[in-house]
Structure formats: C-alpha cells, structure tokens
Amino acid sequence: MKQILAIQRDPTLSDAEKAVKRQALMSGKWASPATGGEEQKEETKSEPENELAGTLQCSICHELCNRPVTAICQHNFCLKCFQDHINKSKKKCCPTCRTEFSAKFCANPRINTALAVAIRAFKIGAPVNSNKPFERIKDSDRPDEAFTTDRAVRAGRANAASGRIMVSIPNDHFGPIPASADPRGTGIKVGEWWKDRLDCRQWGAHFPHVAGIAGQSNAGAQSVVLSGGYEDDRDEGEWFLYTGSGGRDLSGNKRTNKVQSFDQTFENMNKALKLSCLKGLPVRVVRSFKEKRSAYAPSDDTPVRYDGVYRIVRCWRKPGTQGPLVCRYLFVRCDNEPAPWSSEDTGDRPSAGAQLPAEALEEMKLADRGQVFSMCDKPWWGWLADKEEWGWTKPPPESQHRPAGESSGPKTARKRLSEQEKALREFACGICKKTVVNPVSTPCGHNFCKSCLDERFAGVADEIAGGGSAVGVRSMRARKQLKPCPVCATDLMEFLRSAQVNRDMAEVVRKLQESVRQAKADAEAAAAADGEEAGGDKAEEEEQDESEADKPEEESTEAESAQAEEALNAAPLAGPDSTDSALVAHQMETSAQASPAKGPNRGDATSRCPPETKALIEEFSDFDAGLIEALLEQEDGDVAAVKYALRKMRAQVEAEAKKRQKQTQLTSGDKATAVNGQARAKRARNA
Known part of the structure; x- marks a missing residue:
C-alpha cells in the first residue's frame, strides 16, 4: 500500500505511467531484476511508437494497440486484451468509462483496419530492433582479413566475418573495376586470384561469398561464379x-542440395541475368577450383580467379539433366585483357559473321515453348571501333545504393509519401468519401463523419407508431425504426443514441495529415537534390516521347477539384442510393486527379499505354482509364493489387444496386399491406 501511495505522489509521472507502475506492482513484476526492465524497454521503442503511444494507447495494457479494436464508446483496445477482459469479467463493460457492451460485439469484435494501416504507415523507415543485441562493425573499422568473432559456431572460415572492402565501388557496380576505385591504383586485373570467396569479396570481383x-x-546481374554447382x-x-x-529444396537449414526437384523460372537472380542479356550489360566472371569438369578452372594454388568480363547473348529454358526445367545462359567473353589461358597478348576481338557455338544451338532447339531471348541490337557494353576496345556505348547504370549518412533519395521519399497517403485514404467517410472530420467508428467497423451520420x-425517428386509423380497430404497438449502416446495412439505431466522436482517431488523422505534408516536402527536397521534378517518376527510356495532351497536375488542380466537389454535392446525403452516388462521385474525383485527358481521347491514350494497362482497361471497361492508370502508379505497377481494388469497387456498386432493388420490393410490399388493411377496415365498417 505504501508503494502505491508513493507512485501516486510522484509528480514526475503521468497518469498513464502511474497506471503501468501500479499494474506492474500488483502483478508481482516489482520483484524482477532491474536490468532489462521497463526502462530498457522504453529505450528500445522506435520513434513512431513513441509518437503514437499517447494517441492509440490500449485502455487495458497501456501500450500501443496491436490489432486495434474500437468499442462503441470510441475507446481503443488490443484485440487480445479485449478478449481477455471479456472472458475474465462478469460485467461486459468498458474498463475506462463503464459503458456496457452488447453480447454481439463481445462475441465478434471487429479490428479497426484504418487504425492498423495508420500504425503501419507511421512505422515505415523505423529501425527494426533485434532480439539479440550485437554490435555492427563499420567497414572502415574491419581488419584487412576475414576474422571470426565470439558468435562463430564453427572454427576456421566457415563462420568468419568479412574483412574490410578494399575497393570504393558499390555492390551493384557493372563492368570491370577501374583503377580509380582500387587503393593500389591498378584496378582488378584479369588473372588476379584470392585464396577464398571472402577475399574475393573484399576486392569487389564478386560480393556474395x-x-x-x-x-x-x-x-x-553484375557477376557470377563458376564453381561446379x-x-x-x-x-x-x-x-x-x-x-x-x-x-532445389533448401527448406529447413539446408545450405545446398544437389537434387533438382522443381522447375526454375525467370525470377529473382534468374531475372537479373535475363535483364543483363536483354540489355547487353557486362558481367564479371570468377572461376573457382571447385569446378572439376572444366579445363579452364583454376588450380588449387589459385583457388578463386577473376577471368574478365562476359556478355550474355542468349538465354532460354530447357529440361535439365534431372528432368525439371532449368534456365540456361550463353556467356561470351568480351574483355580488353587476354584470358589467363590465352597465349595472345591482346584481348577479345569481335569477328565479322561470328556464329554461335553448335552446342548452344542444339540446346536452343529444346527450349521450352521455343522461347529464346536474345541480346538487343545496341548493347550497353560493346565494341568501340574508334578506340578499338570494349567499352560502354551508353552511360553505365546508376547505382541504387547510397553511402551511409546520405539521403535515401526521391524514390524512397515518394514511397513513404505514397504509404502515408494510402493510410490517410483508409480514413475516408463512408458517406461523403472525404477524410473524416470528428470521426465516429461504428460497431460494424466503418468510419463516418459525425455530421454526415447525423444528417x-x-x-428518421427511433420508433414509429403502428396500426390503422379505423374506429374500433385495435392499434398496433410502437415499432422500432431501423437505421442501417450506409455501407453494410447493419442496424445502428442503438449505437446512434449515444454515438460519440473518436478523439484518438481524430488525433491520428491529424498526425497523418501533418506527416503527408512533411513527406511531400521531403520528396520535393530529395527530387531537387537529384535534379528531378518533385513527384515525377524518372523515365527508364529517354527515347519515349511524352504526349502533348499530358498537362502538369498543378495547372488543372482547381478545375478538377471544383468538378469533383460538384459531383459530391449532387449526391444526396439520405436515401437508398446515396452510397452509390457518393461512390461514383469518388471515382470521378479520382479519375479527374489521375487523367486530365479523357473522354473522346480515351482510345488514343489507351494505345500509348503499356500492355498491362491496356489489358486492365479492356477488362474493366466500366471504369475510367485515368483511374486505372492512377491506381497502377499508386501501387507501383502491382497489377494484382489494382485488380483487387477495381473488383472491390465494382462489388460495392453491385451491392448497392441489389440493396436498392430490395428496398423497392419492401416499399411496394408495405404499400400492398396498407391497401389490404384499408380494404379490411372498409369491409368491417360496411358490416
């Protein structure tokens, strides 16, 4: 009791911190060691969690809500905490305000997905805390040789850590390693060798060990290793x-497996090799002494050797030796230095009318479905006739990696902005389709503006009087008036009697809006630093001509906003078809923001679209092409996600149509019942 009073008298603690300490004291956690306790736990919290801890705090555990559930009293709980509270308490009520919960809500609480998306959006970019603390050694602090630490399970180099990277190139550097990136000033020469893959990694010939x-x-792909795998x-x-x-099946803790159990596909690293083939990019080749079937493999004295630059001229899939399909690539050498096995003093020279190897041509005849991918006519790495050497015919690809401490670039900033805007769209009112103002979360899990719901x-009264007006006919008792949810038709009559504004959700919406504004500013700053236009995507091919019909988004923002506002104002706030009208208006608003050129120019715009966009526009012809293009841009080209969103919107429209049809039938049935009642009353008077 004295300890509880001491906690209550502590002026440095907030009410939430006092509640946590009281709960820890009552549950016996006060006897646990101080090391690694609450103080250490607070230090390991990420910045986004600290930012939302006071807003989306569970009323039971006083932590950031995990799988948040919003009660009818607008208090938020973790799903597990809520279920434990309901199972252990005799009286099913809110532990904060003592509002009683209905049996239906207790049996099936709904997770508030909008709050879950908001929490996830705030966590973007936050560092993930590891369960096991360890010290990450900077590259500049590493020794010159591979080394073992106390964490190593096996002796030798089996669990060794990499030494310092000697060359100053990023991991995604294409082509030979120049002298400017080598501290020795010579560059990595053909024939240079290392005792193992860890040393090879340090000099950049092939980074994965x-x-x-x-x-x-x-x-x-930047490099490959021939090791007889x-x-x-x-x-x-x-x-x-x-x-x-x-x-190959590498499930469990398998590191290697010689059995080919299923087909290979052009995904991940195979897709990287295919892309290098199509573009004609240079690939560094390293040979290992483990390749026992090749006469060109190095000996045990030079275990890992750099053999120069190759290009992939063809790639295909064919049945492998063990049966399943394997991806095959034809590498041809194109280096300025002579090969380690060559007696010539010059590098490779292109020969006019050179034919592909007969062995490769025989394999191509067995290609799956006859598909063979070839190198482009103008490869990025080719023969420079004026210099009589191999080199870049186009500027080499830019590195996607940035040194530590530098900005993550406009792409990451735009991704964060996209996630923040996507989270903000989750808080759209189910009636006006705009961001909620004074939000109210219904028991069925939908969010509305308080003013929209009241209007x-x-x-509509809570109860209506029943019965007829005939003399001598007994009146029916009062009938409860249904107030269906505008989205799912769940009855909200009992909920609306004491509906309150969800202050926590309003605070989350406010923070999200501030975060979106900050993310836009960061994206503009990052784009300006990289010489890009803020908010614009960098084109992959400079040869593509931009359409004259495309206008800057800023020039038409006011007209589009006015058009969308007129469409929203035209939709009635009450009535059976208001949700359908609001949904159509929302589609119009999204289309206006996404595509200024529409209407009669739809065919021309479609002809300029990529094949995936054309297929989507043809499949969902009832939607605007601009809306589909905007969704594709928003989802970073994820066709499956766009299809899901469009199908969901179509299903909502169909559901509203069925709802109107059902209400029409009910209305006609009520009219028929009233006519029959009047007829019976008339017959009774005549009798």
Whole structure:
C-alpha cells in the first residue's frame, strides 16, 4: 500500500505511467531484476511508437494497440486484451468509462483496419530492433582479413566475418573495376586470384561469398561464379553455358542440395541475368577450383580467379539433366585483357559473321515453348571501333545504393509519401468519401463523419407508431425504426443514441495529415537534390516521347477539384442510393486527379499505354482509364493489387444496386399491406 501511495505522489509521472507502475506492482513484476526492465524497454521503442503511444494507447495494457479494436464508446483496445477482459469479467463493460457492451460485439469484435494501416504507415523507415543485441562493425573499422568473432559456431572460415572492402565501388557496380576505385591504383586485373570467396569479396570481383549470382531483378546481374554447382554447366573458356539458380529444396537449414526437384523460372537472380542479356550489360566472371569438369578452372594454388568480363547473348529454358526445367545462359567473353589461358597478348576481338557455338544451338532447339531471348541490337557494353576496345556505348547504370549518412533519395521519399497517403485514404467517410472530420467508428467497423451520420438519419425517428386509423380497430404497438449502416446495412439505431466522436482517431488523422505534408516536402527536397521534378517518376527510356495532351497536375488542380466537389454535392446525403452516388462521385474525383485527358481521347491514350494497362482497361471497361492508370502508379505497377481494388469497387456498386432493388420490393410490399388493411377496415365498417 505504501508503494502505491508513493507512485501516486510522484509528480514526475503521468497518469498513464502511474497506471503501468501500479499494474506492474500488483502483478508481482516489482520483484524482477532491474536490468532489462521497463526502462530498457522504453529505450528500445522506435520513434513512431513513441509518437503514437499517447494517441492509440490500449485502455487495458497501456501500450500501443496491436490489432486495434474500437468499442462503441470510441475507446481503443488490443484485440487480445479485449478478449481477455471479456472472458475474465462478469460485467461486459468498458474498463475506462463503464459503458456496457452488447453480447454481439463481445462475441465478434471487429479490428479497426484504418487504425492498423495508420500504425503501419507511421512505422515505415523505423529501425527494426533485434532480439539479440550485437554490435555492427563499420567497414572502415574491419581488419584487412576475414576474422571470426565470439558468435562463430564453427572454427576456421566457415563462420568468419568479412574483412574490410578494399575497393570504393558499390555492390551493384557493372563492368570491370577501374583503377580509380582500387587503393593500389591498378584496378582488378584479369588473372588476379584470392585464396577464398571472402577475399574475393573484399576486392569487389564478386560480393556474395556464398551465392553464385550477384544482381538485382530490376537492374541486372553484375557477376557470377563458376564453381561446379550444377552438372548442366559447360565451360569452353571464351564461352560457357551457365545454369540459373533455384529449383532445389533448401527448406529447413539446408545450405545446398544437389537434387533438382522443381522447375526454375525467370525470377529473382534468374531475372537479373535475363535483364543483363536483354540489355547487353557486362558481367564479371570468377572461376573457382571447385569446378572439376572444366579445363579452364583454376588450380588449387589459385583457388578463386577473376577471368574478365562476359556478355550474355542468349538465354532460354530447357529440361535439365534431372528432368525439371532449368534456365540456361550463353556467356561470351568480351574483355580488353587476354584470358589467363590465352597465349595472345591482346584481348577479345569481335569477328565479322561470328556464329554461335553448335552446342548452344542444339540446346536452343529444346527450349521450352521455343522461347529464346536474345541480346538487343545496341548493347550497353560493346565494341568501340574508334578506340578499338570494349567499352560502354551508353552511360553505365546508376547505382541504387547510397553511402551511409546520405539521403535515401526521391524514390524512397515518394514511397513513404505514397504509404502515408494510402493510410490517410483508409480514413475516408463512408458517406461523403472525404477524410473524416470528428470521426465516429461504428460497431460494424466503418468510419463516418459525425455530421454526415447525423444528417443521414436526421429525419428518421427511433420508433414509429403502428396500426390503422379505423374506429374500433385495435392499434398496433410502437415499432422500432431501423437505421442501417450506409455501407453494410447493419442496424445502428442503438449505437446512434449515444454515438460519440473518436478523439484518438481524430488525433491520428491529424498526425497523418501533418506527416503527408512533411513527406511531400521531403520528396520535393530529395527530387531537387537529384535534379528531378518533385513527384515525377524518372523515365527508364529517354527515347519515349511524352504526349502533348499530358498537362502538369498543378495547372488543372482547381478545375478538377471544383468538378469533383460538384459531383459530391449532387449526391444526396439520405436515401437508398446515396452510397452509390457518393461512390461514383469518388471515382470521378479520382479519375479527374489521375487523367486530365479523357473522354473522346480515351482510345488514343489507351494505345500509348503499356500492355498491362491496356489489358486492365479492356477488362474493366466500366471504369475510367485515368483511374486505372492512377491506381497502377499508386501501387507501383502491382497489377494484382489494382485488380483487387477495381473488383472491390465494382462489388460495392453491385451491392448497392441489389440493396436498392430490395428496398423497392419492401416499399411496394408495405404499400400492398396498407391497401389490404384499408380494404379490411372498409369491409368491417360496411358490416
């Protein structure tokens, strides 16, 4: 009791902190060691969690809500905390305001997905805390050789950590390593060797010390290693046939598996190799002494050797030796330095009318569905006739990695802005389709503006008197008037009697709006720093001509907003078809923001769209093309997500149509019942 009084008298603690300490004291946590306790837990909280802790705080555990549930009294709880409270309490009521919960709500509480999305949006970019604390060593502080730490399970280099990276190139650098990136001032020469893959990594020839392919599916592959991992590989020095990755069961703790159990596909690293093939990008090739079937593999004295730059001229899929399909790549050498096995003093030279190897042509005849992908006519890495050497015919691809401490760039800033805006759209009112003002969360899990909900049911009484007006006919007792939810038709009559504004949700909406404004400013600053236009996507191909019909978004914002506002004002706030009208108006508003050029120019705009966009426009012809393009841009080209959103919108419209039809039938039935009652009353008077 003295400890509780001491907590209550402590002026440095807030009410929430006092409640947490009282709960810890009553549950016996006061006897636990101080190390690693609440103070350490508070320190490990991320900044977004601290920002939302006072807003979306569970009324039971006083922590940030996990799977938030909003009660009819507008207090928020964790789903597990709410279920435990209901199961343990005799009286089903809110622990904060003592509002009683209905049996239906207690049996099936709904997670407030809008709050869950908001919490997730605030956590974007926050560092993930590891369960096991460890110290990350900076590259500049690492030794020159690979080393082992106390965390190593096995001796030797099996669990060794990489030494310092010697070269000053990013992990996604294409082509040879120049002298400017080498501290020795020579660059990585053909024939240079290392004792293992860890040392090879330090000098940038091939960064992954286990994986055989280094690359990114959206950029291409930078390097590969020939180490005898696949029996389908064939090495002929100046050219070789390389097998892609995948197709093997590595579940559990398996590091390798020689059995090919399923087909390989052009995904992940295989897609990176395919992209390098299509663009004609240079790929560094490293050979390992573990390749025992090749005459060009290094000996045990030079275990890992750099053999120069190759290009992938063809790629395809064919049945492998074990049966399942494998991805195959034809590499051809194109380096300015002579190969380690060559007796010539010059590098590779392009020969006029050179034919592909006969072995590769035979394999291509077995390609799956006859699909063989070829290198483009103007490869990025080609022969420069004026200099008589191999080099870049186009500017090399820019690195996607940034040094530590630099800005994450406009792409990351735009992604954060997109996530924040997506979270803000989750708080759209189910009636006016705008961001909620003085939000109210219904028991069915939908959010509305308090004013919109009041105006919707302004003329609807809670009860209506029944019965006829005939003399001598007994009146029916009062009948409860249904007040269906504008979205799902759940009866809200009992809820609306004491509906209150959800202050926590209003605060979250306010913080989201501030975060969106800040994210826009960050995106503009990052774009300005990179020489881009704020909010614009950088084109992958400079040859694509922009349409003259496309206008800057800023020039037409006012006219589009006025048009959308007129559409929203035209939709009635009450009546059976108000939700349908608001939904159509919302689609009009989104379309206006996404596509200024529409109407008769739809066919021309469609002809300029990518194939995925054309297919979506044809499949969902009842939606505006501009809306579909805006959704694709918002979802970063995710066709499946856009299809889901469009199908959901179509289903909502169909549901509203069925609802109107049902209400029409009920209205006609009530009229028929009234006519029959009047007829019976008339017959009774005549009798």
